[in-house]
Amino acid sequence: MRKAFILIFITIITIGLVYALVHYIGVQGFFFAWVLNFMLMGCVLTFTETLKSQLSSSYYNEKVWESRGKIYESLGINWFRKLLIWIGWERLNKKSNPIEKNTKALMHLHYQTKQSELGHIIIFFIVMGFNIFVAFKFGLLKSLWLLTLNIFLNLYPILLQRYNRPRLARAINLSKRR
Numbered sequence: 001m002r003k004a005f006i007l008i009f010i011t012i013i014t015i016g017l018v019y020a021l022v023h024y025i026g027v028q029g030f031f032f033a034w035v036l037n038f039m040l041m042g043c044v045l046t047f048t049e050t051l052k053s054q055l056s057s058s059y060y061n062e063k064v065w066e067s068r069g070k071i072y073e074s075l076g077i078n079w080f081r082k083l084l085i086w087i088g089w090e091r092l093n094k095k096s097n098p099i100e101k102n103t104k105a106l107m108h109l110h111y112q113t114k115q116s117e118l119g120h121i122i123i124f125f126i127v128m129g130f131n132i133f134v135a136f137k138f139g140l141l142k143s144l145w146l147l148t149l150n151i152f153l154n155l156y157p158i159l160l161q162r163y164n165r166p167r168l169a170r171a172i173n174l175s176k177r178r
Helices: 002-025 030-051 064-074 077-087 089-096 103-138 141-177
Strands: none
Touching (some): 030 141, 064 077, 064 141, 103 141
16 A cells, blocks of 8 residues: 555656646757656656566567567667767666676566666657657657657667567576576
């Protein structure tokens, strides 16, 4: 009961923050798109951390069409990984979550990929809703920042998690055999 109350409270706070953002800044331009994405990242991270779901859906399993990540490589996922290293995200991420070489740590990292993917999916669809609204109300050009940032801040991280998770699963299987 307490968990449900907290999740509802987080949702209400998020809606209030989004309303304030729309009211005081408007829905057009880079600043709105940037603040919306990062504000939602904070809210959704709080939500998923509180939710603590097992995330055991078959959705998270590697699909046949993903063919060991080849489709993601063709979409430029290796370029995106290099970009994350270049901007320092990888270093920052490793400081807060150092990678250990044991099965338990690999399993935790595997779970974190699911949690991160869920968060980015939620944000992706919320921002896409704003993107569609702005495109219809103010024109396609006014919605380009929302679309561009949604691709780089949400779609590519989703693809990256889907690319990394099967590799982590193989590492976990190898680690368990030892």
